[in-house]
Amino acid sequence: MRILLVEDNTALADGLVAILRGSGYAVDVVRDGASADAVIATETFDLVILDLTLPEMDGLDVLRSMRARQNKAAVLILTARGTPEERIRGLDRGADDYMIKPFDIGEFEARVRVLLRRQAGLRSSLSSYGNVTFDLTSRTFSAQGTPIDIPARELGLLEILFLRAGKVVAKDAIMQSLTAFDDDLSANAIEQYVSRLRKRLSPHGLTVRTARGIGYYLDKSADGA
Structure with missing residues (x-):
């Protein structure tokens, strides 16, 4: 944020x-x-x-x-x-x-x-989607009580997508949310973070899907549906 x-x-x-x-x-x-x-x-x-x-x-x-x-x-x-x-x-x-x-x-x-x-439209600091829970207070993710280790930039991206789960988030909106004035973040870097997130989320039944030409959205994978 x-x-x-x-x-x-x-x-x-x-x-x-x-x-x-x-x-x-x-x-x-x-x-x-x-x-x-x-x-x-x-x-x-x-x-x-x-x-x-x-x-x-x-x-x-x-x-x-x-x-x-x-x-x-x-x-x-x-x-x-x-x-x-x-x-x-x-x-x-x-x-x-x-x-x-x-x-x-x-x-x-x-x-x-x-x-x-x-x-973010939350009444509680805890938000769940599928098997994954996000704690907004500690800014941590867990799956059925087990913490998911996510590096800072990927965590920021997942936070944005998680709080809008199922809705497409434009690439420009993602870049604005993740970066301050003096930060440098390219579209290619976003794609790399998305790829890494897919691997981290796959065991927990979630995935990041691409809305071609628009952005990305968090969804439940076939195994986690």
Whole structure:
């Protein structure tokens, strides 16, 4: 899943990026409101973590512009502006959650997980398809209780396909979800990850099918049907 962090405090931004990437998310960071507004208008994110007091454009204006374009990415406001009036204004303009600085890192991570779970349409952190279960909290896969060892990039791809099981996911959408601005990921690399995933999933009754010219989708294999 892909996250945009909008934060002008360099030390805080670097720390949060390290935490989020350590959890396996693709993370981009911008440090002013105008850049955030431009990026959100052209890129796809599952979650935007948004400071309010920003150079060039206030965070509330970024949020208003985003929702006016019908952008449905989840938004977590993370700010020192903590009066009841500010919180109400942020939520009324379309934020999904609101945290006040300083904050507890564990609570921050939990709120990120909750928002991403809601974006995926899950009520629980556990999701199952066929014999395979995905734990969104730990970002691990298992088959009938036995962990499936999957390298990071392949895990990210499987996560995208698993949360949309049975539905075609376009190649462009996969590449956007897996990569941040400074990452380099080719269509050929995606094909290699798909091939490896097929081998890993085959013993568990799942496979990744190709929708020619469009993308890929997760399906139950003949043996696992």
